[in-house]
Amino acid sequence: MSSQRHATRAVQSLSLERKVRMHEAREAIINRLAPNIHSEIDLDKFLSAIVAELGRMMEVDRCDVLQLVQ
Incomplete structure (x- = not known):
């Protein structure tokens, strides 16, 4: 397998791991x-x-939430 394919799979794996962590955090x-x-x-x-x-x-x-009223 070429190094480019390895790099592509590594990026896809990191992206999937990030999505899983975000889902778990939510x-x-x-x-x-x-x-x-x-x-x-x-x-x-x-x-x-x-x-x-x-x-x-x-x-x-510190953190604020603004409530917008129309």
Whole structure:
């Protein structure tokens, strides 16, 4: 097998691994947010949970979510 094919397969493998990690991260986020979601959503509590999770994911000290109203 040529080195170009090896390189192509390596890139495809890395891409697939990245997709799997992203999927696992999304699933973990949903699992952490799920306890905060009830039949009647407390919007402030839900948004606070989202902001906290975004801050954790991005490894930042501060994070804001803006609600756009039309």
